[in-house]
Amino acid sequence: MLAxxxxxxxxxxxxxxxxxxxxxLRTTLGDPLxxxxxxxxxxxxxxxxVTLGARIPLHLGQTLGRTPWWHWTGGLLGxxxxxxxxxxxxxxxxxxxxxxxxxxxxxxxxxxDHWALVGFAPHPLSLQRALGAALVIAGVALVRG
Numbered sequence: 001m002l003a004x005x006x007x008x009x010x011x012x013x014x015x016x017x018x019x020x021x022x023x024x025l026r027t028t029l030g031d032p033l034x035x036x037x038x039x040x041x042x043x044x045x046x047x048x049x050v051t052l053g054a055r056i057p058l059h060l061g062q063t064l065g066r067t068p069w070w071h072w073t074g075g076l077l078g079x080x081x082x083x084x085x086x087x088x089x090x091x092x093x094x095x096x097x098x099x100x101x102x103x104x105x106x107x108x109x110x111x112x113d114h115w116a117l118v119g120f121a122p123h124p125l126s127l128q129r130a131l132g133a134a135l136v137i138a139g140v141a142l143v144r145g
Contacts, residue, residue, distance in 0.1 A: 022085065
C-alpha cells in the first residue's frame with residue numbers, strides 16, 4: 001500500500017511541473033488551446049509508441065457500439081483540465097493552483113464515492129471524511145494567503 005501511495009504522490013508531483021511546462025508552451029505558441037492541442041498530440045504520440053512497442057491490442061472497433069457514450073469522455077475531460085491549467089497557472093502560481101485543484105478533486109471524489117458514480121465503489125460520506133475535505137479547503141486559503 002505504501003508503494004501505491006508513493007506512486008500517487010509522484011503522479012501528484014508531476015502536475016505542477018506539467019502546469020508550468022504547458023504554460024510556457026502557451027507563451028511560445030501564443031494560445032492556450034494551441035498549447036493544449038500540442039500537449040495532447042505529444043502525449044498521444046508517446047502513448048501510441050509505447051502501446052505499439054508493448055504489442056497491446058486495441059479493440060476499438062469491436063467495443064465502440066457496446067460501450068456507453070460517457071466512457072469515451074475521459075479525453076475531453078482531460079483536455080478541459082489541461083486548457084484550464086494552462087490559463088490559470090501563470091495567474092495563480094503553482095502552489096495555489098495545485099491546492100485549488102486538489103480541493104476540487106477532493107470534493108468531487110467525496111461525491112463520486114458517496115453516490116458510487118462512474119464505477120467507484122460506495123464509500124459513504126462521514127464526519128471524518130467531511131472534516132478532511134474541510135482541511136483541504138482551509139489549506140487552499142492558507143496557501144493562497
